[in-house]
Amino acid sequence: MNIHEYQAKELFDQFGVPSPKGKVASTPEEAAAAAQEFAGAKLVIKAQVHAGGRGKGHFKNGFQGGVHLIESPDQAAEFASKMLNETLVTVQTGEEGRLVRKVMVAEAVDITHEYYLSILMDRATSRPVIVASTEGGMSIEDVAHDTPEKIIRHHVHPLLGLQPYELRKLSAELGFHGEQSKEFCRLVAKLYKLFLTCDCSMVEINPLVSTPDGRVLALDAKFGFDDNALYRHPDIVAMRDPEEEDPREVAASEFNLNYIGLDGNIACLVNGAGLAMATMDIIKHYGGEPANFLDVGGGATKEQVTAAFKIILGDPNVKGILINIFGGIMDCNVIAEGVIAAAKETGLPIPLVVRLEGNNVEAGKATLAASGLDITSGDTMADAAKKIVAAVG
Amino acid sequence: MAILVDENTKLLVQGITGSFGARHAKLSLEYGTKLVAGVTPSKGGQTFEGQVPIFDTVSQAVAATGATASAIFVPPPFAADAILEAVDAGVELVVAITEGIPVMDMMRVKAALQGSKARLVGPNCPGIVTPGHGDKSHGGCRIGISPGYIHKRGNVGVVSRSGTLTYEAVFQLTSLGYGQSTCVGIGGDPINGTSHLDVLQMFNDDPETEAIIMIGEIGGTAEVEAARWAAEHCKKPIAGFIAGATAPPGRRMGHAGAIVGGEEDTAQAKKRILAECGIAVAETPSDMATTLLEKWGK
Numbered sequence: 001m002n003i004h005e006y007q008a009k010e011l012f013d014q015f016g017v018p019s020p021k022g023k024v025a026s027t028p029e030e031a032a033a034a035a036q037e038f039a040g041a042k043l044v045i046k047a048q049v050h051a052g053g054r055g056k057g058h059f060k061n062g063f064q065g066g067v068h069l070i071e072s073p074d075q076a077a078e079f080a081s082k083m084l085n086e087t088l089v090t091v092q093t094g095e096e097g098r099l100v101r102k103v104m105v106a107e108a109v110d111i112t113h114e115y116y117l118s119i120l121m122d123r124a125t126s127r128p129v130i131v132a133s134t135e136g137g138m139s140i141e142d143v144a145h146d147t148p149e150k151i152i153r154h155h156v157h158p159l160l161g162l163q164p165y166e167l168r169k170l171s172a173e174l175g176f177h178g179e180q181s182k183e184f185c186r187l188v189a190k191l192y193k194l195f196l197t198c199d200c201s202m203v204e205i206n207p208l209v210s211t212p213d214g215r216v217l218a219l220d221a222k223f224g225f226d227d228n229a230l231y232r233h234p235d236i237v238a239m240r241d242p243e244e245e246d247p248r249e250v251a252a253s254e255f256n257l258n259y260i261g262l263d264g265n266i267a268c269l270v271n272g273a274g275l276a277m278a279t280m281d282i283i284k285h286y287g288g289e290p291a292n293f294l295d296v297g298g299g300a301t302k303e304q305v306t307a308a309f310k311i312i313l314g315d316p317n318v319k320g321i322l323i324n325i326f327g328g329i330m331d332c333n334v335i336a337e338g339v340i341a342a343a344k345e346t347g348l349p350i351p352l353v354v355r356l357e358g359n360n361v362e363a364g365k366a367t368l369a370a371s372g373l374d375i376t377s378g379d380t381m382a383d384a385a386k387k388i389v390a391a392v393g
Numbered sequence: 394m395a396i397l398v399d400e401n402t403k404l405l406v407q408g409i410t411g412s413f414g415a416r417h418a419k420l421s422l423e424y425g426t427k428l429v430a431g432v433t434p435s436k437g438g439q440t441f442e443g444q445v446p447i448f449d450t451v452s453q454a455v456a457a458t459g460a461t462a463s464a465i466f467v468p469p470p471f472a473a474d475a476i477l478e479a480v481d482a483g484v485e486l487v488v489a490i491t492e493g494i495p496v497m498d499m500m501r502v503k504a505a506l507q508g509s510k511a512r513l514v515g516p517n518c519p520g521i522v523t524p525g526h527g528d529k530s531h532g533g534c535r536i537g538i539s540p541g542y543i544h545k546r547g548n549v550g551v552v553s554r555s556g557t558l559t560y561e562a563v564f565q566l567t568s569l570g571y572g573q574s575t576c577v578g579i580g581g582d583p584i585n586g587t588s589h590l591d592v593l594q595m596f597n598d599d600p601e602t603e604a605i606i607m608i609g610e611i612g613g614t615a616e617v618e619a620a621r622w623a624a625e626h627c628k629k630p631i632a633g634f635i636a637g638a639t640a641p642p643g644r645r646m647g648h649a650g651a652i653v654g655g656e657e658d659t660a661q662a663k664k665r666i667l668a669e670c671g672i673a674v675a676e677t678p679s680d681m682a683t684t685l686l687e688k689w690g691k
Contacts, residue, residue: 123583123615196497199497201496226497227645228494228496229497231470232495260646272555272556272558273651274558275558278677280640281638281678282679284638293640328557329420382679
């Protein structure tokens, strides 16, 4: 799950990670009040959407740019009125853009130097790794590719935790001195605490900046959270913004379906994540384009299949459906009955190919054949994939 | 021989009274697995299915029954604790079936396991099956949630991150008349106890295993490490499959570990490296067994 920039700032404030002053606003009046509160500082107003490239984006009402310097509370209100409840299109949003519901008014700080700093879970070592660079403010992938020697990686022992000497070492490697080095060490220690406490999979600050007045600040942040740990973080779950998510994925999650929308026209419904990915792959292999990833998990109840059908059929691109179930323990006949019930409830306006294998498969296939519905049976994954690709044409 | 477990392995199940644990413990009993104990805190003294004693702690269960392997069906918030309890009790093989354990919990568990003699398989895995010699492989050791009946005792080792793709491979092999030595599901999480490489090394040393199917997916570099080791050291033919060629980058595809982060952990990159290491890569998941048989010269 993703969070907004203003929510990231809230987390930073909570853990004492220094970042520029800022306040979120939902109306032009609130934006003006925030600008008034920070009067005297150089200020910037930023549209809040879960997408990058805001500064260079444009609004559908013709207003250019989702990030602007502001000179006065009046100007804050004026820009806010052009951004709020308007649709912002950036390189990351696609043509449809995103509706802006909130803006953030923040201090625009003077910058001495831009750094890169992130903490993430390193799979290869099963430890958190701190990644830092003196080359901040640009794509870290490019830095890693062009000048790999400028990327510093430091693994942290999971049981010992981050030690003070490790902070000093990292600080020295980045070239910090004196008081600013202490500022940096304090910031990283607090960030590491945030990373652990909030069960982050990643927290990335790009850029981390030093300022002429000796501060070290997190200027922009990106968070990733471990979905498995959200049960113990109701405060973070509350930050979720369903308006920013694919509505099909939101609907799917209500039925414990693991759904990810894609651009193709052949929908698939599969049990198991690995098999679901492999089913997408085999559709592509035989010349089709998968419309989604959909894992119904170990079950595949009538309710789940019906919900899945509704989500799939709600996608206007979908021209055919492939169901691939390996019913190892589950009775294939029960699955077949679920598929039939779902097909009857939702209607079946497009071709459906079902590949069932496993426990009591003969009965399941017989049930499908006797249903009177226009369901094509596939014997193997390859056979089923070829049939659905041919049916969609 | 087989690896990790055989028909004599004494198994205990942690979380045996939960609906998921109970269902699969019963299926293991029916498969002929030597399920000797269950553990559920505060339910010690009860009996499962009229024949398996239940204990409050793993230590009690091990002392009373001599169990050497544990299957963990404990819900995610309590699963890390359950793994550590099993290790503390001296269980040699801990198989964590539980899906959804926080990564930070697994990070600490894995660090705590350093230097311990216990082996952890999983979490978020289908478990381990060493098929038996009976009808539909009855009499083998089934730890976890795999369908036992699709197996057949034989000479192919299977290792996979995915449950249903393992079943798919096993089913293909059995349908073609080729049995399995042991099938190991290592799980779909980013931090797990046993890697592809660990299992390949065991298969390489196991006289009963003559050929290997290795199934992987996008995310991480575990398959690549295993393949590079195999190129140098593995004497046995290997077929591989990598799922997720069509997965968009940055999205978690069901498994917590199935997410493309960089250029190196895409399906395309992994397939290329596997092939360079002499592993026969199946074009589609339908061809896993046939690809192996061709490589194996069968």
